[in-house]
Amino acid sequence: MLPEVRAAARTLADAGVASPAHDAEELAAYVLGVPRSRLFGLDALPAPAVERYAALVAERADRVPLQHLTGVAGFRRLELSVGPGVFVPRPETEVLVSWALSVVPACGLVVDLCAGSGAVALALADEAPGLTVHAVELEPHALAWATRNVARTGLAVELHQGDVRDPCVLAGLDGTVDLVTANPPYIPLGAGVEREVAEHDPPAALWGGEDGLDIVRAVERAAARLLRPGGRVAVEHADLQGSSVPALFAGADWTDSTDHPDLVGRPRFTTARRSDR
Ligand SMILES: C[S@@+](CC[C@H](N)C(=O)[O-])C[C@H]1O[C@@H](n2cnc3c(N)ncnc32)[C@H](O)[C@@H]1O
Numbered sequence: 001m002l003p004e005v006r007a008a009a010r011t012l013a014d015a016g017v018a019s020p021a022h023d024a025e026e027l028a029a030y031v032l033g034v035p036r037s038r039l040f041g042l043d044a045l046p047a048p049a050v051e052r053y054a055a056l057v058a059e060r061a062d063r064v065p066l067q068h069l070t071g072v073a074g075f076r077r078l079e080l081s082v083g084p085g086v087f088v089p090r091p092e093t094e095v096l097v098s099w100a101l102s103v104v105p106a107c108g109l110v111v112d113l114c115a116g117s118g119a120v121a122l123a124l125a126d127e128a129p130g131l132t133v134h135a136v137e138l139e140p141h142a143l144a145w146a147t148r149n150v151a152r153t154g155l156a157v158e159l160h161q162g163d164v165r166d167p168c169v170l171a172g173l174d175g176t177v178d179l180v181t182a183n184p185p186y187i188p189l190g191a192g193v194e195r196e197v198a199e200h201d202p203p204a205a206l207w208g209g210e211d212g213l214d215i216v217r218a219v220e221r222a223a224a225r226l227l228r229p230g231g232r233v234a235v236e237h238a239d240l241q242g243s244s245v246p247a248l249f250a251g252a253d254w255t256d257s258t259d260h261p262d263l264v265g266r267p268r269f270t271t272a273r274r275s276d277r
Helices: 001-015 020-032 036-041 047-061 066-070 094-103 121-128 141-152 195-200 213-227 244-248
Strands: 071-074 078-081 111-114 132-139 159-163 179-183 227-236 254-261 267-273
Touching: 001 020, 001 047, 020 036, 020 047, 020 066, 047 066, 071 094, 071 121, 078 121, 078 141, 094 121, 094 179, 094 227, 094 254, 094 267, 111 121, 111 213, 121 132, 121 141, 121 159, 121 179, 132 141, 141 159, 159 227, 179 213, 213 244, 244 254, 244 267
Parallel strands: 111 132, 111 179, 132 159, 179 227
Antiparallel strands: 071 078, 227 267, 254 267
């Protein structure tokens, strides 16, 4: 490995970065404009790149998210634009997308609530091109990133600025939707989060009130209204909400309330089926 990258990895480890070697390599690849695999054929970082690399490593050591430095986040098959004002999509949400793809009809109607960068909606449109996909986001800054990502990917997702707490949001689709997905803000107020999250993810993407479930409750109400009988919902939650979120989907509007683990086995998302009206 390049000596500069080895040194950067030590700097990042000392700063408490969770994946120091990976991030040091990604930043070097970014500065050189090459895939990470190409780094292994080099003996030293070319001189013009040294200063820029050092500056990026210093920012990462100050816990600026890697994806804000490179401007992109991978999500399933897509590379999405991200930066200040939008939540960086996480790998655990990719599991929710797998489940969604396994249940949605090929030409189904989908609504993604709390869309952020558009990650979930765009991944569904990408991997199931017969779907009609709508995405709802409250925050104008996040919506601007989602708009960039629709343009960047060329995928057909219709974006709407809206509040899931508003009983009229997408009311024209009431009772017709096959699948509702949501990765809402769900962290309880006062819970500890890493510096990258606290200082760089938008507050509206994180905090879900006293028990973390304020917006999850609104998602449950919106999904009950939007879905057709037999339609499905999938909602991501925190690992400590593996009982409380399935319980929100246990009323008369729902059947088959089930919780699912993420890739490392932690409770991560709840699914349910809209009962017959
Ligand atoms: C955890 S982020 C998830 C973003 C994206 N779905 C993803 O998985 O990467 C939650 C998103 O919900 C949005 N949001 C928060 N409250 C909302 C509300 N009441 N109505 C609609 N969107 C909301 C936030 O602005 C943020 O973009």
